[in-house]
Amino acid sequence: MFTTKGSVKTGQAAKYLVQLCKHFAHKVEVDLGETSADVAFPMGPCTITASSDTLIFEGRSEKAEGIEKMKGVIIIHLDKFAWREVPLDYQWEDGEA
Template sequence: MPIAEARIPTDRPGRYLVQLCKHFSNKGRHLGPGARSHHGGDVTPPAGTHTPPELTPDRIDVEWSDTRGVVSLPWGRCTLDAAPEVLMLRAEADDEQGLRRLQDLLETHIGRFGRRDELRVDWRQSEGPAGS
């Protein structure tokens, strides 16, 4: 299982964790037949295309507190941890394509939500076992 981790320095890690988790939770609730969704990096699909069959509300699971969150999508899972002055991400997927897709999606959203603070994600490949 490919794994990547990132440490994002910020003085507001909890705020970004909650904002990301709420966003992904809302996406899951608002998806439905004929709805459009983000594809691998927040790209709206061209006219005439449909939501990918694997991205349905029942396949998006998000749980969070002020200090820890887990976002599970059909192609991977990200664990978010807010520590003093850092937001930590751990992305896991069944294959490299799923991992890249998850990384791109997270980078896009963190870049957009953290634009004012100039947040950047620097992924590092990990060989360690999955965290809890």
């Protein structure tokens, strides 16, 4: 199992959590709570958590390519929603469990 943990600083973390989840819910199952959400991407599950100034992404996939695809989907969509803040400084730490 391959894993990734990513984060990005933004003063609008809660807003972007909701926007991302509403968008993703058009194609995949999303369980949105107050400060976090579980997203069932085809490549594997991802939990997104919003703090006061950071979005945190924790994903898993059976394949390393799945992790890269997941990160790409997140980056493309968040960059669109947060266009006023681009370029965002994404920090990713990949591993294996």
